[in-house]
Amino acid sequence: MALKVIKVAIVGVTGYSGLELLRLLKNHRYVEIVSIHNTANHSQMIAEAYPHLKSMYKITTTPFDPLHIMQEADIVFFATSSGVSKDLVAPFIAAHFPVIDLSGDFRLSAEDYASWYHKTPAPQTLIDQTTYSLADFYSASTTNYIANPGCYATATLLALAPIAQHHLLDKHNIIIDAKGGLSGAGKSLTTASHFINANENVTMYKANQHQHIPEITRQLQKWQPNIEHIQFNTSLIPINRGIFISAYVKLNEDTSLDVLHRLYTSTYYQKPFIRVMPEGTLPNIKQVVGTNFADIGLAYNQDTKYLTIVSVIDNMIKGAAGQAIQNMNHLFGFDETMGLELIAQYA
Amino acid sequence: MALKVIKVAIVGVTGYSGLELLRLLKNHRYVEIVSIHNTANHSQMIAEAYPHLKSMYKITTTPFDPLHIMQEADIVFFATSSGVSKDLVAPFIAAHFPVIDLSGDFRLSAEDYASWYHKTPAPQTLIDQTTYSLADFYSASTTNYIANPGCYATATLLALAPIAQHHLLDKHNIIIDAKGGLSGAGKSLTTASHFINANENVTMYKANQHQHIPEITRQLQKWQPNIEHIQFNTSLIPINRGIFISAYVKLNEDTSLDVLHRLYTSTYYQKPFIRVMPEGTLPNIKQVVGTNFADIGLAYNQDTKYLTIVSVIDNMIKGAAGQAIQNMNHLFGFDETMGLELIAQYA
Amino acid sequence: MALKVIKVAIVGVTGYSGLELLRLLKNHRYVEIVSIHNTANHSQMIAEAYPHLKSMYKITTTPFDPLHIMQEADIVFFATSSGVSKDLVAPFIAAHFPVIDLSGDFRLSAEDYASWYHKTPAPQTLIDQTTYSLADFYSASTTNYIANPGCYATATLLALAPIAQHHLLDKHNIIIDAKGGLSGAGKSLTTASHFINANENVTMYKANQHQHIPEITRQLQKWQPNIEHIQFNTSLIPINRGIFISAYVKLNEDTSLDVLHRLYTSTYYQKPFIRVMPEGTLPNIKQVVGTNFADIGLAYNQDTKYLTIVSVIDNMIKGAAGQAIQNMNHLFGFDETMGLELIAQYA
Amino acid sequence: MALKVIKVAIVGVTGYSGLELLRLLKNHRYVEIVSIHNTANHSQMIAEAYPHLKSMYKITTTPFDPLHIMQEADIVFFATSSGVSKDLVAPFIAAHFPVIDLSGDFRLSAEDYASWYHKTPAPQTLIDQTTYSLADFYSASTTNYIANPGCYATATLLALAPIAQHHLLDKHNIIIDAKGGLSGAGKSLTTASHFINANENVTMYKANQHQHIPEITRQLQKWQPNIEHIQFNTSLIPINRGIFISAYVKLNEDTSLDVLHRLYTSTYYQKPFIRVMPEGTLPNIKQVVGTNFADIGLAYNQDTKYLTIVSVIDNMIKGAAGQAIQNMNHLFGFDETMGLELIAQYA
Structure with a gap:
């Protein structure tokens, strides 16, 4: 079966996990990155601000717009700090649009989140529609909103x-x-x-x-x-x-x-x-x-x-961006190792 | 009471602990280093082999000779690897000459030593004449042969x-x-x-x-x-x-x-x-x-x-050379902090 | 045009450069590693000796045999220390079999090699048949024996x-x-x-x-x-x-x-x-x-x-294994970036 | 001749150089630290803010007051960032009170300072009353205001x-x-x-x-x-x-x-x-x-x-606090090595 390229949006692209997603997805043959968004929400050539990306990415950050993302992309990653995605994801969940959230915002019950993160939690009804997915124990019954585990x-x-x-x-x-x-x-x-x-x-x-x-x-x-x-x-x-x-x-x-x-x-x-x-x-x-x-x-x-x-x-990989890609592979029916066949540097 | 300078010999001076003894004792006002000995047992200007000592020590290593050490010095430190001092200390113990042993050779019973170090232990009779001395809990009843604790x-x-x-x-x-x-x-x-x-x-x-x-x-x-x-x-x-x-x-x-x-x-x-x-x-x-x-x-x-x-x-200090000096201070009636009033580098 | 997979042999696979070749070539789509050889010249599962390769390589080192390599492979990399390849490459050069040598053995004239490496050089006639190839200035007229530049x-x-x-x-x-x-x-x-x-x-x-x-x-x-x-x-x-x-x-x-x-x-x-x-x-x-x-x-x-x-x-990459692969890509007509589209870790 | 203990004040004690002065002066036998001052200019037990000083210093930072310092101390060190001491030292210079300035404020002519530090310089007349003193080439004709060289x-x-x-x-x-x-x-x-x-x-x-x-x-x-x-x-x-x-x-x-x-x-x-x-x-x-x-x-x-x-x-030592102490030793007629007989850690 011919595999289809999926289109990816990343929110919070200039944090460590977001930059790691960019790095790893470069070598995923069936991924195209179509939109990236930073917290400051302004436009910049990502490779100008981050010289290590020079000549590898010509894409520009754009303001965050859920409708636009859902039109352009097949999935959105939230690589934002804790406390951010909980206020941004509702439109995606409402539309059953695939989301993988690398932050801690949807890993806990509202009560636990409040106790341990000392922040206002997402509504419990939103939390209930997400799935905490340890990718190596991924189960096909998961919803489209995946809370990626902490490192x-x-x-x-x-x-x-x-x-x-x-x-x-x-x-x-x-x-x-x-x-x-x-x-x-x-x-x-x-x-x-x-x-x-x-x-x-x-x-x-x-x-x-x-x-x-x-x-x-x-x-x-x-x-x-x-x-x-x-x-x-x-x-x-x-x-x-x-x-x-x-x-x-x-x-x-x-x-x-x-x-x-x-x-x-x-x-x-x-x-x-x-x-x-x-x-x-x-x-x-x-x-x-x-x-x-x-x-x-x-x-x-x-x-x-x-x-x-x-x-x-x-x-940064198994504990964040790599596992998120592994979860994405599961969601879209790719082999779970796709884009992740990496060997450690010995020296 | 006027304090008297004590004369110190160090065996195993070119190991990490021996070099640390040299470094710390430089700032002990009542210590003079009179003889140093390395494992290779040959003579060399210590500051030639170890440039960090240049202009600080003019002393030369000499072959190990217990009688000579007991004539020249008031105390001997063994900063040798495990398995060395157990074969060298008998004359000192026999003479009730003060020894502080930084190695593991006299910290355990013969049986435990054999089990955990996988080496032939010292005779139990020698071990019985030594005192394991955690310097902060030093007790005045100790013998003259101190087994300095491990780090x-x-x-x-x-x-x-x-x-x-x-x-x-x-x-x-x-x-x-x-x-x-x-x-x-x-x-x-x-x-x-x-x-x-x-x-x-x-x-x-x-x-x-x-x-x-x-x-x-x-x-x-x-x-x-x-x-x-x-x-x-x-x-x-x-x-x-x-x-x-x-x-x-x-x-x-x-x-x-x-x-x-x-x-x-x-x-x-x-x-x-x-x-x-x-x-x-x-x-x-x-x-x-x-x-x-x-x-x-x-x-x-x-x-x-x-x-x-x-x-x-x-x-290297509290876990080896510093504690050994603290034990030496106890043995000779100095204030236990002498030569050890050191502050950590903040930056 | 459909690209053909090339078969690769690596001599000196357990040095840093050899292990780096293994690591990088894993992600080259048109390479298959068919034989690996270490200096000790004995057989071992490479992934047993090097746990970071576990589950990524099932291949075993085998004794070095030029004829066998030339039968099995399309190219051989020498990732050996200086002084090794000069004594091993003659059969490959005689057969015009492609070689990329990561060591210093063929980068200099015999005279310079003797002066700077303090070792007996390869015969000048062998040296004359090699090409020093800074991969970014690769020129198609090169011979089949490439001396890969030093880091x-x-x-x-x-x-x-x-x-x-x-x-x-x-x-x-x-x-x-x-x-x-x-x-x-x-x-x-x-x-x-x-x-x-x-x-x-x-x-x-x-x-x-x-x-x-x-x-x-x-x-x-x-x-x-x-x-x-x-x-x-x-x-x-x-x-x-x-x-x-x-x-x-x-x-x-x-x-x-x-x-x-x-x-x-x-x-x-x-x-x-x-x-x-x-x-x-x-x-x-x-x-x-x-x-x-x-x-x-x-x-x-x-x-x-x-x-x-x-x-x-x-x-290890641009200064050794990566440049060697870039030279290999040149030799075999691949795009020079193949297998080398790598982004640095930001964090 | 019996040496007299000198009393020291330190301004900018919580910067790296100030903390290093505290550390080193602890082992100078003829120094007593009598007042310390930080940039925030408030009072705090220095050992509470900096746990590495616990039990070594019981002194408290106090607001900066030149007259008080000149009454209490024999010398003041400025370990402040560039741009600070130039506005604070006038009273000391006027009174010919010994100052050692570890910052860059008095090392250059007013013109050079403006060009290279991009800050308003001290008045040239003040600068003229200071001496740039590379301590190993200290000359006895120096004034009481020493500009300690940069690292x-x-x-x-x-x-x-x-x-x-x-x-x-x-x-x-x-x-x-x-x-x-x-x-x-x-x-x-x-x-x-x-x-x-x-x-x-x-x-x-x-x-x-x-x-x-x-x-x-x-x-x-x-x-x-x-x-x-x-x-x-x-x-x-x-x-x-x-x-x-x-x-x-x-x-x-x-x-x-x-x-x-x-x-x-x-x-x-x-x-x-x-x-x-x-x-x-x-x-x-x-x-x-x-x-x-x-x-x-x-x-x-x-x-x-x-x-x-x-x-x-x-x-931090030869390039800042140590050289400053060496300059102080010169100023007060101590042996220049006093408090500075330090050996590097080998391990």
Whole structure:
């Protein structure tokens, strides 16, 4: 069957995720970018403001106009900061026009959103029409409005999915120590992102208060309903890209590393983007940076009965733009790897 | 009382810890370095091989000779790799000559050493004559042979001491996620320490097998005897110096962050090198790099009942050479801060 | 016209350049990799030794056998260290089989090679059958054996080409201060590549002795015959990838920044991989890392009459594997951008 | 002779240089800090705002009041941004009260300041009462108001002094390629100092327009009057601290590396902070970071007749606070090394 090129609009194109969509979609053979929009909502040649795009994109940003987008494009990506898309998407949802939202605005219930994002949520009726879609577990019954998971949530959920789906987690002891690079902190100029403060440093931030906590918990509950809380902290480390999850969990029943490793291998056997490391080895961040892979490794401690799960992703790709494209591939019936067959730089 | 200058010998001076002893002792007013020895055991002007020492040290390395050292010096530091000092120290111990050993050779029982270091241990009779001395909890009854704690052990023990000393730890759930820079991996050329492999990367190594595990457990047991095991993993992060400990623990009894914070504050009130952060704030690595401080902060999660303890040190100073000097100050009756009043570089 | 897939063999696949060829060729639609060979010359699943290739390559290294390669493949890449290909290529040259050599073995005359590489050169008769091909100035008359330029040479030559081709360089004052990341120093474990020595440091190495000096001089002479010598130094900076050339040159005649900028723009107008920055702006490394671009900017000093030319490339792509693929595209009549339409990561 | 403790005031204490003064002066035995002042001019416990100072300084910032400072202190340091001290120092100069100004406000003539800083200069009469003091060439005839040199100027002038003082520089070809870390760019939040933009990147900035150019030229002219212009560019490299100067110069007369090396060695023989590297070796940044040293090395190219001079300093110490303290030591008759006997961290 001949594939048809789909036309794509991007809102929030000058944020890190928007620029990453531009970068990745360049190599998707069946995508044409037809309109791009920035927050300032003015017109500029994108390649003038962003020299790395010179000669690759001749397109100009234009003011955001939902009707125009729906006429021109087949799908719109929102790569806006949290708090933006919730006020912009209603016309698209009303028209059943495909939307993939990379922000946190539609990942939580209105109540949770208000509590964790400290902002006014979208109306619950809008939220109800969206689907939270971890792309590697995409289900065809989803609506046209996809809430793309958060970066830490993606890495954590992929680390825990096999055991949560089998109800193996001891609900009292789910500890996630997450480490992430500076691109996760976004483009705005803050004390934390000043080179002098980030370089040669490690800082824990938002202890017990990270907005991805309810997103992770809610999805875990879908797999293993008795789960109530997770212990989740994030630390900023001096790298540009990458998330490294160290999850420490106890299990509900006696088992062995062998059995667990088989469980992970079988869960992810048909998932092209999840690579379970050979027994006895753990992944590092560099082997996934620049790719849409999530690599996962296990270590079991006979003394403490704790299972250590390490999961690594590129936060800008698997944790944002890449997963969004994977979700788009699902929505439009493309092979889910299209445009995403990327290998990490070894050196 | 007029203080007397003490004469110092250093064995293993060209390793990272030995060079750090040279650097720090330069600013100790009551220390004179009288002899230095390297593993290769040949003579060289130290400042020729190490240009950063040019014009600061005119001393030459000489072959290792215990009798000569005991004639010339008042104390000897062993800054050798593990497996070296155990074969060299007998004459010093026999003579009750002061030794501070920065290596792991005398921190464990012979049995534990064999299990965790995979090397032949020192005779248990020699081990019995040494004292493991966490310098901030130095006790005057120690012998003249001090086993200086390991870097990760120091940061972890200082994080847990106040609650372990009050028997508050739930022994089943003591989880330590440690992150450390490359200086901790030593000077030898390995795949892991190649810039290309370390930079822009995070790697977990020796999962459940780090040789500091028994060292930590043994000391915790002295404080809270029912402790059996800890869950302890270390990850390599791309910085030169620094350790960042994220400890996740449950407590034996209901308590509050307020009470815990007071416990930490009171435990460390008279300890000049331990700084407990104000309630609600956590320390970062940069505020201690270049110093002998251990900075500690707390966060309590009402949902999971987990207490997060963050502790940060400079692995080369508080975790090695600085603590060794602090122990030396104790041994010789100097103020423990002498030569160690260091402030971190802000920029 | 339907394009035909070409079959590729890679010798030296486990070095940085070989792994980069594997990475980039994955996204070349008309390439199939049919055989790979490492220096150790034994068989291994490449994806087992290099986890970042897991699920992307199922191929196994096999012993090097020229006849077999010529039967199976349409072209062979040598991504070996200097001193290797010179002893292996004779059968390919004899058979007029296409070869692209990424090493320095065939870039210089036998005499220059001996002087600058301190190794026995290939026979001059073999050297005479090769073509040094700066891919952006590829000329169809080249033979089948292409010597791919060195990374520093590429960045320097592209910086100077427009003025050298117009004989504008004052031959007495051609000063190139080059800065490069650690991937340029290769995979072997050296003191210089230890993280502790490279991080937070800058080191000038091989002052006046870099082996790319004769390569640059020889090519400049082809453009502007009166050139005799260049002043060329390289410094190692703590980044993984990238070269930053600061060239300081005087010109033979009075001119203006305007005129020079037009000269650069017109020289590179039809060259898809060379991007001349708008007048008044200079490129940085990040805008080309991950791409085959060379970005060039100019600044002119009215007081000193020196023109500053900044040129930046990704040493592993434009300076090695990418340029080799560009040369391959030329050889086989593909569009030169095929497989190389890459955009830099902004974050 | 018993030395007397001097009392110090610091204006602009919360900038990078001010904080560095606090850090270094802690280990100056004959200094007591009696008052500190920030730009915001309000009162705060400095150790509360800057946790790295906790337990080291109990002092509080107070509003700036010249009369009060002159009553309390023996000297005042201005560690303010450019454009601040010029409006504040008149009362001190009028009273012949010792001032060391780390900013650029009094390093240039009023005319040059206006041209290069694009700000209104101090009155020329005030400027005339100040002394620009490169501390290693301090002359006792200086006034009480010292303009402390800029960081790039210091590293460049120390690189060129021996040959300029002997009038050996070919005035047409003085090329300085300077590289510096992020602390030199200051504390304010800018696009350039965002970690994502600085890390894994190199950027040339202020090409031909750096405000240290006239400062360097003016001092060179004092040594070698025929010098008119220098070619000087700076590039930002991803390190916290350090300046690496690559100077490329031609000489007025035929000479040899041997002769030049002896010239450097003899010029700096009695200067405790200038270390000339052995012939054939060049310094790197790490060997001086954390110290007040400037390390200098030479390489001579027989083909091009260019002499390469590499000079490295810690921009925050030798390039700012350390040199200011060295100047203070001169002013008050202390040994110039007092408080500055610092060794670089090797690891």
